[in-house]
Amino acid sequence: MIPLEPEAVYVLNRLKENGYEAYVVGGYVRDQLRGQPTNDIDIATSALPEQTMALFERTVPTGLQHGTVMVLYGGKSYEVTTFRTESDYENYRRPQEVTFVQNLEQDLQRRDFTINAMAMDGTGSVIDPFGGLEDLQNGLIRCVGDARERFREDALRMVRCVRFAANYRFRIESSTWESLIANRDLLQHIAMERIRAEWDKMMEGSDPYRGLVLLVNSGLLHFLKRKPDWPVIRWTAEEELPAELSLLNLLDRPLLRWAWLLRSMELSAEAARQGLSMLTFSRLAIDKVIKLIEMDGHLIAKSADPGQEELEQVWKEAVLRYGADAAAEWLALADAAAAGRLRNPPLAIGPAWSSVPADEGRRWLKEMPVTGIRELAVSGSDLLTLTSRQGGPWLGRVMDRLMLEVALGRCANRKEDLLDKAKYYLANE
Numbered sequence: 001m002i003p004l005e006p007e008a009v010y011v012l013n014r015l016k017e018n019g020y021e022a023y024v025v026g027g028y029v030r031d032q033l034r035g036q037p038t039n040d041i042d043i044a045t046s047a048l049p050e051q052t053m054a055l056f057e058r059t060v061p062t063g064l065q066h067g068t069v070m071v072l073y074g075g076k077s078y079e080v081t082t083f084r085t086e087s088d089y090e091n092y093r094r095p096q097e098v099t100f101v102q103n104l105e106q107d108l109q110r111r112d113f114t115i116n117a118m119a120m121d122g123t124g125s126v127i128d129p130f131g132g133l134e135d136l137q138n139g140l141i142r143c144v145g146d147a148r149e150r151f152r153e154d155a156l157r158m159v160r161c162v163r164f165a166a167n168y169r170f171r172i173e174s175s176t177w178e179s180l181i182a183n184r185d186l187l188q189h190i191a192m193e194r195i196r197a198e199w200d201k202m203m204e205g206s207d208p209y210r211g212l213v214l215l216v217n218s219g220l221l222h223f224l225k226r227k228p229d230w231p232v233i234r235w236t237a238e239e240e241l242p243a244e245l246s247l248l249n250l251l252d253r254p255l256l257r258w259a260w261l262l263r264s265m266e267l268s269a270e271a272a273r274q275g276l277s278m279l280t281f282s283r284l285a286i287d288k289v290i291k292l293i294e295m296d297g298h299l300i301a302k303s304a305d306p307g308q309e310e311l312e313q314v315w316k317e318a319v320l321r322y323g324a325d326a327a328a329e330w331l332a333l334a335d336a337a338a339a340g341r342l343r344n345p346p347l348a349i350g351p352a353w354s355s356v357p358a359d360e361g362r363r364w365l366k367e368m369p370v371t372g373i374r375e376l377a378v379s380g381s382d383l384l385t386l387t388s389r390q391g392g393p394w395l396g397r398v399m400d401r402l403m404l405e406v407a408l409g410r411c412a413n414r415k416e417d418l419l420d421k422a423k424y425y426l427a428n429e
C-alpha cells in the first residue's frame with residue numbers, strides 16, 4: 001500500500017465517480033516503492049482530455065496532442081494523461097501523434113522500463129503487470145517487452161537506461177544491456193536536448209561516475225558526435241578512464257562535476273566550451289563551468305614555483321579576477337583532488353585543482369577584506385571626481401591595483417587612504 005496525498009485521491013475519485021478509470025503511474029509509484037520522495041504525481045485515465053477538463057474547475061491544456069491536461073486542485077497540480085499508445089515511431093524517436101486506448105495495461109506497456117511501468121489506484125494498491133516490483137527489489141533495469149524493439153522505437157531510452165542504473169546503482173538486465181549495445185548507433189537520431197536532460201539528471205544523481213562508465217562501456221558516448229569538429233570523449237573502455245575521474249562523486253554539484261569531468265579529459269577551456277555548447281547547455285551554465293577551468297589554468301600558469309608569499313598573491317589576484325564564488329567552487333575541486341592524493345594507494349591526479357593548497361586558499365579567501373569592486377571604499381566615480389580626468393582604461397587599472405592592495409592587507413579599505421594611493425599611482429604612472 002502506497003500513501004497518497006488527499007488532493008491526488010480527490011482527483012482520482014472525481015474521475016472514477018464519473019465512470020472513468022484513473023491511476024497514479026510511473027515515477028511516483030516507483031519512487032514511493034523505493035522509499036524516495038517524489039515531487040511529481042502523474043495520473044493516467046481513460047477519460048479523454050476534454051472529458052477531464054469538464055470535471056475540474058481549474059485545468060491547463062498543457063499537451064493536448066499527447067492527451068495531457070494539468071489539473072490544479074487544492075494548491076497542487078497533476079498531469080492527467082489519457083491512456084495511450086505510441087504506435088508510429090519514426091526515425092527512432094517517440095511520435096508526435098499518439099493513439100488513445102481504453103485500458104491501463106496498454107498504457108503501461110508503452111513505458112520504457114518495468115520499474116517505470118507500475119500504477120496504483122486511489123486506495124494505494126499497486127498494479128504491476130511486468131514485474132516492476134521484483135526488478136525494483138533486485139535492483140534491475142529491464143525493458144518492458146523486447147528490449148531491441150524498445151530501443152529502436154525510441155533511442156533515448158538507452159540513455160535513460162544508463163541514467164536509472166547510475167542514479168539507483170542498479171544493474172542492467174542482460175538482454176536489455178545487449179540490445180543497448182546492439183542499437184547504440186541509433187543515438188545519433190536523438191536531439192541533443194533530450195540526451196542532455198537525461199545526462200543532467202545523471203550528473204545530479206548519486207553515482208555520475210558509474211553513469212559515465214556505462215556510457216563509455218556501452219559505446220554510447222561515441223555516438224554523441226554530430227559534426228567532425230566536435231570534441232568527443234575518446235575513451236572506449238572503463239580501463240582507459242583516468243583514475244581521478246572516480247572522484248566525480250565526491251563533488252556535490254553538477255557544475256563542479258562538469259568542470260571536473262572536462263579537466264579530466266584534458267580539454268582546453270575553448271574545447272570545453274565547445275563541448276558544452278554542443279550539449280546545448282545555456283550560455284550562463286557554460287560560462288560558470290568555463291570560468292572554473294580558466295581560473296584553474298590561470299592558477300597553474302601563475303603558481304609555477306613561487307614562494308609562499310607570492311602564492312598568496314597569485315591566489316588573491318585570481319580571486320579578484322574570477323570572483324569569490326568561483327574561488328569557493330575552485331576550493332571544493334581542490335578538496336576533491338587532495339582527497340584523491342590521500343587515498344591509499346594515492347590516486348594519480350593530474351595538475352588540475354592543486355596549484356594552491358585548499359586550506360590556505362580558504363584562509364586567504366576569508367581574510368580578504370574585499371573580493372569585488374563593490375566592496376571597495378572608493379568607486380570609479382570617486383576617482384573621476386578626484387582627478388577631474390575622463391574615464392578610460394586607466395580607471396580600471398587603478399581600481400584593480402587598489403583592490404589588490406586592500407586584499408593583500410597593504411592598505412586599509414578606507415576612502416581617504418585609497419584616494420591617497422590613487423593619487424600616488426597616477427602621479428607615477
Ligand code: ATP
Pocket residue numbers: 025026027028040042094110111112113116117154156157160201
Ligand atoms: P524522473 O524521476 O526523472 O521524473 P520519470 O520516470 O518520472 O523519472 P519522466 O521523464 O518524468 O521520468 O517520465 C515519466 C514516465 O513516463 C516514466 O516513468 C515512464 O513510465 C514514461 N516515459 C518517460 N520517457 C519515456 C520514454 N522515452 N519511453 C517510454 N516511456 C517513457
Ligand code: MG
Pocket residue numbers: 027040
Ligand atoms: Mg517524472
